[in-house]
Amino acid sequence: MTEVLSVSAVQMMVNGEWIDAGDGATMDVINPFDGSIVAAVPKGSRSDAKTAIGAAENALPAWADTSPDERAALLFAGIEKVREHQKELAKTLSMEQGKPVFEAMGEIHHFLHGMTFYAGLASKIRGAQVPLPPDMGKHSYGLVLKRPVGVCGAIVPWNFPITLMGTKIGPALIAGNTVVVKPASTTPLTTLRIIGLFNEAGLPAGVLNCITGPGREVGEELLQNPVVRRIAFTGESGTGRRVMEIAGPQFKRITLELGGSDPMIVMPDADLKKAISGAMIGRFWNCGQACLAVKRLYLHEDIHDEFLAGLLKKVGTYEVGDPSTRPEKPMLRMGPLHTADQRAEIEEQLADAVNRGAEVLIGGKRPDKPELAKGHFFEPAVVTGVPHDAKLVQDEVFGPVLPVFKIKDLDEGIALANDNQYGLGSSIWTQNLTWSNQAIREIQAGVTWVNQIHYGYDELPFGGVKASGVGHEHGPEAVDYYLEKKGAVIGGLA
Ligand code: NDP
Numbered sequence: 001m002t003e004v005l006s007v008s009a010v011q012m013m014v015n016g017e018w019i020d021a022g023d024g025a026t027m028d029v030i031n032p033f034d035g036s037i038v039a040a041v042p043k044g045s046r047s048d049a050k051t052a053i054g055a056a057e058n059a060l061p062a063w064a065d066t067s068p069d070e071r072a073a074l075l076f077a078g079i080e081k082v083r084e085h086q087k088e089l090a091k092t093l094s095m096e097q098g099k100p101v102f103e104a105m106g107e108i109h110h111f112l113h114g115m116t117f118y119a120g121l122a123s124k125i126r127g128a129q130v131p132l133p134p135d136m137g138k139h140s141y142g143l144v145l146k147r148p149v150g151v152c153g154a155i156v157p158w159n160f161p162i163t164l165m166g167t168k169i170g171p172a173l174i175a176g177n178t179v180v181v182k183p184a185s186t187t188p189l190t191t192l193r194i195i196g197l198f199n200e201a202g203l204p205a206g207v208l209n210c211i212t213g214p215g216r217e218v219g220e221e222l223l224q225n226p227v228v229r230r231i232a233f234t235g236e237s238g239t240g241r242r243v244m245e246i247a248g249p250q251f252k253r254i255t256l257e258l259g260g261s262d263p264m265i266v267m268p269d270a271d272l273k274k275a276i277s278g279a280m281i282g283r284f285w286n287c288g289q290a291c292l293a294v295k296r297l298y299l300h301e302d303i304h305d306e307f308l309a310g311l312l313k314k315v316g317t318y319e320v321g322d323p324s325t326r327p328e329k330p331m332l333r334m335g336p337l338h339t340a341d342q343r344a345e346i347e348e349q350l351a352d353a354v355n356r357g358a359e360v361l362i363g364g365k366r367p368d369k370p371e372l373a374k375g376h377f378f379e380p381a382v383v384t385g386v387p388h389d390a391k392l393v394q395d396e397v398f399g400p401v402l403p404v405f406k407i408k409d410l411d412e413g414i415a416l417a418n419d420n421q422y423g424l425g426s427s428i429w430t431q432n433l434t435w436s437n438q439a440i441r442e443i444q445a446g447v448t449w450v451n452q453i454h455y456g457y458d459e460l461p462f463g464g465v466k467a468s469g470v471g472h473e474h475g476p477e478a479v480d481y482y483l484e485k486k487g488a489v490i491g492g493l494a
Helices: 046-064 068-084 086-097 101-124 161-174 189-200 215-224 237-250 272-288 304-315 340-355 410-418 433-442
Strands: 012-014 017-019 026-030 037-042 128-131 141-148 151-155 178-182 208-210 228-234 253-257 262-266 294-300 318-320 332-334 359-362 381-384 401-407 427-429 483-490
Touching: 012 046, 012 189, 037 086, 037 189, 046 141, 046 151, 046 178, 046 208, 046 215, 068 086, 068 101, 068 161, 068 189, 086 101, 086 161, 086 189, 101 161, 151 161, 151 215, 161 178, 161 189, 161 228, 178 215, 189 208, 215 228, 215 237, 228 237, 237 253, 262 272, 262 410, 272 294, 272 304, 272 401, 272 427, 294 304, 294 410, 304 359, 304 381, 304 401, 340 359, 340 381, 340 401, 401 410, 410 433, 427 433
Parallel strands: 151 178, 151 228, 178 208, 228 253, 262 294, 262 427, 294 401, 318 332, 381 401
Antiparallel strands: 012 017, 012 208, 026 037, 128 141, 141 483, 359 381
C-alpha cells in the first residue's frame, strides 16, 4: 500500500493539518476486487465535524477577502499538483472503488477539467448596476452585489467520488466560500490525498477541509450545524429526503443530485453503430454505477432486432476481472460492483423481473471463476420482456443490467420514458430534427442528449427533476448557488 498512499493521506485534513479522529477511532477501506484492506482512515465523529466547521468558519473572512485572481492562482497550483500525481491517484481510486484503472484515470481527468473550468471563472463573476426611476431621488441607481454564502458542506457518494467532489469545491472556492468535504465512508482515500495536495499547493489553512466518518454522524452534523449555510449533496434519493428534513428547516441553501433511471430512445434513422456504442458506455461504464447511466433502452420496432444483435455482440466483449489489468483487445475490462450489498440489490431486482417473465439474453450472474470469488463481480446483462412496473424498470438499477423494450413510435417511447419517478438524463438517437425537438420538449428530465452518450459536461448545468433532485451542478450556473445576492441603492446624487 505504501507505494500508492503516503501515511499522511490516511488522516483527515482540518485547518491545514492532518489529524486523527478525536477518540482515535478508525474504519477500514476495503478493496472491492478481493476484500483486502486498502487502508484505515479516521472514523470521525460529530465532534470532529464541529472542529472542521469551526476551522472553516475562522478561515472564511480572510478567504472571502482575497481577490478572484488570487483564488484562481491557488486553484491552478492545486490542479498542477494533482496532475503531477494523477497516476498514483488513479491507482488509489481503483483500489478503493473497484473501477478499472483506465476509468479511474478518466475520472481524474474529468476532475482536472472541471477544476480548470472553475478556476478560469473566478474572475468572471459579475454583479449588476441597475437604473432606477427618479421619483425617490434623481440619478439614484441600484447595485446587485454577489457575496460568498459562507461555510459550505459537500457530501459526496462513492460512485464518482472525485468528479463529484470537484463539482462542489470548484464553484464554492472561487466564490470565496470555505468548505468541509464529507466523502463516502467506502471511498475516502483519493479524496483525502487530493485535498491534501490543494492544501500543500497553498490554500490557506481551514479553507478546504475533509472529515471522514459515517453519514449519520459527520454528514448530519454538517446538515444540522447552523454555521454551515450551504449543503451540496449527491447520493440516493432516500438520503436526499433526510437532507431536506434536517437542513431544510434552517433555510440552508440545498442542492440535491439524486438517483436516476435514464431512458435512451433509438429511432429507425439512427446511426446504429454510434447508438450501440452509446448504449454500451452509457449502461456499463463504472460497472453501471452511474446516476446518469442508460438504465432503460427503448428501440423502434424497425431496428429492434438489428440493434439488439449488435448490442449483445458488444456486451459479450466485456471480461469481468482485476481492475488493475486490461484484457487483450477487443475484450474490455469490467471491475466488480462496489459492495456486496450493491450486488445483492441488483441480483434481487433481476430475479424479480425474471420471476415476472423477463428473459436474460446475456450475463446476469456471478462469474464462474474461483480467482474472482472474493470480489463483488457480476456479468453484464441485457434483459427483454420486463414488465414496465417491475423494480428493474421503476427503481434505480445501480449496476450492469439493461432492460430493453420495443416501441412502435416516438409517442410510445416518450410515454414509457416518462413512466418513472426519476428525471435525471435521457437521450434520443435520430437524424430527424422534429423527433429530436419533440424528445427535448416532452421527456421529463434535466438533460436530453441527442446522438450523444450520457455525460455530465463541466460547461453545462446538470441536475434532475422529479425524484432526481433539486438545483444544478456544473456550468457557470452552479456558482450562483454559492453566492448571496445583496441589493444596494446609491442615492443623494442629484
Ligand atoms: P448515499 O445517499 O448512501 O450516500 C451519499 C453520501 O451521503 C455519502 O457520503 C454518505 O456517507 C452520506 N450520507 C449517508 N447518510 C447520510 C445522512 N443521514 N446525512 C448526511 N449524509 C449522509 O448514496 P450512495 O453513496 O449510495 O451513492 C449512490 C447514489 O448517488 C445513487 O442513487 C446515484 O444515482 C446517486 N448519484 C447522483 C448523481 C447526480 O448527479 N444526480 C451523481 C452520482 C450519484 P456514508 O458513506 O458514510 O454513508
